[in-house]
Amino acid sequence: xxxxxxxxxxxxxxxxxxxxxxxxxxxxxxxxxxxxxxxxxxxxxxxxxxxxxxxxxxxxxxxxxxxxxxxxxxxxxxxxxxxxxxxxxxxxxxxxxxxxxxxxxxxxxxxxxxxxxxxxxxxxxxxxxxxxxxxxxxxxxxxxxxxxxxxxxxxxxxxxxxxxxxxxxxxxxxxxxxxxxxxxxxxxxxxxxxxxxxxxxxxxxxxxxxxxxxxxxxxxxxxxxxxxxxxxxxxxxxxxxxxxxxxxxxxxxxxxxxxxxxxxxxxxxxxxxxxxxxxxxxxxxxxxx
Amino acid sequence: xxxxxxxxxxxxxxxxxxxxxxxxxxxxxxxxxxxxxxxxxxxxxxxxxxxxxxxxxxxxxxxxxxxxxxxxxxxxxxxxxxxxxxxxxxxxxxxxxxxxxxxxxxxxxxxxxxxxxxxxxxxxxxxxxxxxxxxxxxxxxxxxxxxxxxxxxxxxxxxxxxxxxxxxxxxxxxxxxxxxxxxxxxxxxxxxxxxxxxxxxxxxxxxxxxxxxxxxxxxxxxxxxxxxxxxxxxxxxxxxxxxxxxxxxxxxxxxxxxxxxxxxxxxxxx
Numbered sequence: 001x002x003x004x005x006x007x008x009x010x011x012x013x014x015x016x017x018x019x020x021x022x023x024x025x026x027x028x029x030x031x032x033x034x035x036x037x038x039x040x041x042x043x044x045x046x047x048x049x050x051x052x053x054x055x056x057x058x059x060x061x062x063x064x065x066x067x068x069x070x071x072x073x074x075x076x077x078x079x080x081x082x083x084x085x086x087x088x089x090x091x092x093x094x095x096x097x098x099x100x101x102x103x104x105x106x107x108x109x110x111x112x113x114x115x116x117x118x119x120x121x122x123x124x125x126x127x128x129x130x131x132x133x134x135x136x137x138x139x140x141x142x143x144x145x146x147x148x149x150x151x152x153x154x155x156x157x158x159x160x161x162x163x164x165x166x167x168x169x170x171x172x173x174x175x176x177x178x179x180x181x182x183x184x185x186x187x188x189x190x191x192x193x194x195x196x197x198x199x200x201x202x203x204x205x206x207x208x209x210x211x212x213x214x215x216x217x218x219x220x221x222x223x224x225x226x227x228x229x230x231x232x233x234x235x236x237x238x239x240x241x242x243x244x245x246x247x248x249x250x251x252x253x254x255x256x257x258x259x260x261x262x263x264x265x266x267x268x269x270x271x272x273x274x275x276x277x278x279x280x281x282x283x284x285x286x287x288x289x
Numbered sequence: 290x291x292x293x294x295x296x297x298x299x300x301x302x303x304x305x306x307x308x309x310x311x312x313x314x315x316x317x318x319x320x321x322x323x324x325x326x327x328x329x330x331x332x333x334x335x336x337x338x339x340x341x342x343x344x345x346x347x348x349x350x351x352x353x354x355x356x357x358x359x360x361x362x363x364x365x366x367x368x369x370x371x372x373x374x375x376x377x378x379x380x381x382x383x384x385x386x387x388x389x390x391x392x393x394x395x396x397x398x399x400x401x402x403x404x405x406x407x408x409x410x411x412x413x414x415x416x417x418x419x420x421x422x423x424x425x426x427x428x429x430x431x432x433x434x435x436x437x438x439x440x441x442x443x444x445x446x447x448x449x450x451x452x453x454x455x456x457x458x459x460x461x462x463x464x465x466x467x468x469x470x471x472x473x474x475x476x477x478x479x480x481x482x483x484x485x486x487x488x489x490x491x492x493x494x495x496x497x498x499x500x501x502x503x504x505x506x507x508x509x510x511x512x513x514x515x516x517x518x519x520x521x522x523x524x525x526x527x528x529x530x531x532x533x534x535x536x537x538x539x540x541x542x543x544x545x546x547x548x549x550x551x552x553x554x555x556x557x558x559x
Contacts, residue, residue: 016473018396020388023381024404024444031441032406035418042421086317093314096298108318114549115325116502118519118526119538123324125530126331131338133327166321185300195302224411227504231526241413241505248417261414268411 036265043258055259065260068243075154075229075239076222079161080169083218084211086162087169091210092203094170095177113167121228124160125151128232152234160228168221169214176210177203216275220268240264325542332535339532350536359521360537366511367501367518370432374439374500379493381440382447387477389448390455401448408445412505415441420509430512438506443496450495454488487555494548502545 046052059065094105112120127133128151135147150156180203188198226241238246240260247257293305304311327341332350334343354360385404389397407415419438420429428434458481466476482489507517518537525531 013473014392014394017388017392018394018400020384021400021404024385024448025400027377027381027437027441027444028404028407031419031438032410032415035422036410036414038422039414039418086320089310089313090317093310096310105314105318108322110549111546112321112325114498114545116519116538116541116545118502118504118522119328119541120325122522122526122534122538123328125526126328126339126535127324129338129530131340133341136340163321163324166317185298189300193300195298195300195306198300220409224413226413227523231523241411244413244417254421257417261411261417264411265414268409272409 039258039261042254043262045255047255055255056263058256059259059263065243068238068240071237072223072239075157075161075225075237076219078158079165079222080215080219082158082162083165083169084215087166087173087214088211090166091170091173091177094174095180109167109170112163113171117164117227120164121160121231124156124163125231128156128159151232152236154233154237156232156234157229157237160232161222161225164228165218165222168218172214172217173207173210176213177207180206213275216271220271220275223264223268223271328535328538329542332532332539334532334535337532339530339535350532353533354536354540357533360518360533362514363516363518363521366432366515370435370439370507370511370517371497371501373432373436374443375493375497377436377440378443378447378496378499379489382444382492382496383451383489385444386448386451386455390452391460404448405445407441412442416506416509419506423510429510430515432515435507435510435515435517436500438510439500439503440496442503442506443499446495446499447492450488450492451485454485458484487558491552491555494552498545498548502541 043055044051044053046054090109094102094109097105129135130147130149132150134150138144139147184202184206185198188202189195193201224241225239226245229237229239230242241264244257244260244264247253247260293308294303296302297304297307330343331339331341333346333348334340335345335347335349336343385400389401415438419434423429423434460481462480462484463473463476466480467473471479502519503517504519504523507520508523511517511520522534522537525534
């Protein structure tokens, strides 16, 4: 009898605790599930209003869609690569600095992380403009003679995006490096490895799950970028998000825009599945954290 | 020179041999911070081109901001939306984090994942999806619609902060209170809440900032007299480089830096 009572009390408690998530679930349903689900169904409606795959067929037939996807992957890939190249040394530095000093250096990562993306994009627009600081500096130093167009193109977009995504690379990398057992490096050294050998043969392989996690986060977030390429690309760098807006603004074609959105979403989830595998690998290799 | 020949890590490398790493890290940290901070002195330039260092200092762009109703109205809208988002997202996120953490049920993991999706789904989808649905219901260009959308973006951040706070907190204290006769709710409010209050304030600050800085959903869901500051800035950026935005950017940097440092200070209290 008592056991039964206890069990029902426990079940009641579980229900109560689960009930605490209801407000969150309702808001996610209203803002994510219903709207995105609606877009999903819109993407399968043709011009006549019946079920059709024409919105998806268009993507294969028209070259302009292919170009947009190519640009999106290109920009995301290059941004990820540069974030690894810049993020790895910085994360490594942070992992080697005495604990007391990490906080101070970490501010240089967290300050841009929490500064508005729009503000940072604007800052680059100002720095890269024809009469901007970088052109003035280069001309004064004699690096080049006449002002060069640095913004409103692919390079400008990349510079802005790398700057914005770098903290997203550094933070998981640093976390992964923190988890590496210091004694492995000591052991390598005791067994006669030079510092460079120990770094390349012990430290780098152990930090690879962090590289994978950081890269996938950066790549996934890049796929959906809108503001930075719109402002710094000068109409030359059209990514998927911008194409979706353009279709809505120019043609008011909800079906085509939704289909493009669905493809973007599916692509994102594929990479997310990949990421979750790496992240799991991460926790298996370094225990629970 | 003593420090240079000192051992720098668990291997036998010295600080001297590592100078290149310190130099490289310094350059990267400079590149991270410089573009954001340079906007501040530039905003006090008298010229259209915001040169640095300014030939003539002035506060004309701040005056321009202050005297343009379009900017001031947008600022008020953004502050309102961010404030209400904070009021909604903080309790919703805290409740969800607490419920999922304490119950630890299997279903909970899926719920947690579902509640995290706003962080991963490309924002453009949320923007056009809500724009479409809100259009049907007739709440486009209204503050409540935008607040609700921003709340969903902020809830995962609140949940992450609160979950990690609960992890470091010993839940057994609540059990003790309850075994002494306190109800679950009373135990939470008089035992748990006082100990995680700083984390709650931190997550509130981040919820506020998330809404205040959000661009894409605001572009679609706000308009007319209810345009947010970020929407107005984005529109102005597409046309030409309006120096007024340097002044606004400076104010936004001050806001986010203050909130972040405040959060960092509070984080040490908990």
